[in-house]
Amino acid sequence: MADSKTEKIRQAARTFGLVTPMSEGAAAQAPGADEVWELPGGSARVYYGEGQKGVVRPVVLADGFNLGPSDFDRLWSQLENGRFPFIGELRRRGRTLILVGFDERSESILRNAETVMAAILRTSAEQLDDTRLLAGGFSMGGIVTRYALAKMEQRRMDHRVGVYLSVDSPHRGAWVPIGLQAFAHYTAVVDDTYLRQISSPASQQMLWRYLSDMKGTPQESPLRAEFLDELRKVGSWPQIPLLLGVSSGRGDGVGNGVRAGAKTLSCAGPAFDGTYFLAQAQGDAAETAVLNGVLGGPHTISTSGFPELDGAPGGTLESFGIIGDALTGAGESADLVHRSVCFVPSVSAVAVRDLDQQEYLYVNIDQLPPEESELSDFLLSQDNDPHALMTEDIGRWILDRLPD
Template sequence: MTEQPEPVLEPFGLISPPQPPEIPAAPEPDAVWDLPGGKAWVYLANSRFGIQKPVILSDGFETGPSKLDPLWHGLNRTGYPFATKLRERGHDLIVLGYDERSASILENAETATACIRRTIAERKGDAPLTVGGFSMGGLVTRYALAKMETEGVDHQTGTYLSFDSPHRGAWIPISLQALAHFLKATPAMSKQINSDAARQLLWRHIETADGTPRQDPLRTRFLEELDRVGWWPRIPRLLGVANGSGSGTGNGVKAGVDAIRVTSGWFTGTTLRTQAGGTGHEVARLKGLLSERRVVTDDLPELDGAPGGTLESFGIAGSKLRLTGKVDIEPGTESICFVPSVSAVAVRDLENQADLYLDIEELSKDESELDDFMLSPRNDPHSFMSEELAIWILKRLPD
């Protein structure tokens, strides 16, 4: 009998929020700028006056080029009409995108720098810029501004804004990273996990299904380069918001439970578990027609259930695996922590369990590297523009 090849699964995103199948077209921008390595879409508050009070917001991580329609959808249609309210208050919105969103943060920072320079050149008057971004976009613009200062370039930015950006690292479960590498018939998933940007973003990374979780060397070099340019820009006021709760309350995902079980079909016996602490914790049993892999972690904290902006990582993976056989998904494990709250507002690293579940609301604001920050009252989806966060941002933008 001839062995049948494993089915090719359509790539599914593990490091980016899922998008609805059909997204309405964004309104026509007032201008589109072609930039080295990307482009920017310009929405003026008043088309008669040109750019007067610019707000640059950068796209985050994904594979491939930035697309305006989903960016506008996230900004204005999913929770709160932020783009509309921003322009009603007289601010000009400049949406910054990249030719390849999974490219190195350092590389895309050059595109951000070009956008800042173009904004200054076209601005009418001398109102200071607001510059920032969503998720990885907050890191791209953070580095770009800091580097410009180090090089003596006047970026004329008064406010920096990060929106659920992983300043201390992001989390994709080791079990899901291993699954991405194990599905050899779908190499796009492994390529996404191993992209430069993913290696720089993720707190712990594995390069192959049998790899040992570690801080990737690309992340180490990125952090060294960030330190070289001053760690943060020093001139603007540093603002940040988190989609995760600040009360220390997790998202309800239990540690060490089976999140996904494949009970028939091509990958029968494959099991993915949520992260638990301790030594020798099995996070995955991966089974295919011709191969099998057991994935074990040592001394990692219970990150899946931590307070933070969430992604439907297990839910999406389970729905794709259902195309190949019967799959059981443990209720309540579909969405897990992606950007821990302590990372988004830069108050703690991710190594210690107690720090992850810290009651941030009880801390002094001085414990954050940001000048001011806001956390969600809930653990909302990553990059979700809630009314609470949107209003907080609008109140703190320069008049």
């Protein structure tokens, strides 16, 4: 392999990613926090409500998944500078916002839950009034907080949380196309950034199916099985708070338009000539990718017994868009057909069905009895929006359900 090609591949691989921002627009610097709390395994930024001089009527929200430490500027921007100014509206109502971040967002959910537990206890200790807390998080942050609250109740700790909230959190699992997981293994010989994301503890705990080796069989990760067992040990859900959840996906069973078996991304060289990816289809030996080029191949990647996950109703990620842009930027001739596919199916975000059957994945949630969900109440989006995007519908729905 020529050194120049190797370096181009390495440069591209450094920009591959598993997740995209939770909102639209570039990150802007957040205003200075009123308080900064150092916590075990992380920290928190505290923003008082308008007219307040301390922690009053607090809302505690945990960050989502990525590699490395939480970026509070980006988290702020995603919540304030997208489609709806959620933070401004929250503070205008006199609510204190506590944003909880992690030293390593890809660390085990079980470990990062200790950070959230510490943040909740600190909030209660600093609070000037007696309003019960709202505590939750975005994407992985909602799962971390779910486990943290359930564990606190098991330990008979008074968390004082009246409302739990998850924003497009994968309660039944998240989805990253198996072809892309294989591609992470394929390119790891030149740069392992993408593989480190996908194979991190938090990723394996959240993904519905995980590919441990390029030639392996996608299956539930042992780390996910262990996490689900630990979650069951603490009762699965906290029992005291009202359980709220929102989905970035539709509730009527209508998918995002990505047709099963269709090409999503293909390459014509010079480094990855013959590499292409297909949207997840049903059936046995369903081809999802062929990996080829200067790193070897062709390697055919297939699945058996999977439903049509890429096109399912749910919050979307630019799973193929990130890869396609990186390849194009490195001089690859790439044809990007579908930038985004489903990441957190609607049924997962509102905890109504598993992801293993086509009829479950595409069920019309709007027509199901409310008691089929494990949540007390939930909201589904008007469209299959970007994952955890703070829209006006979602923002106002949350604001209307804050603890009194």
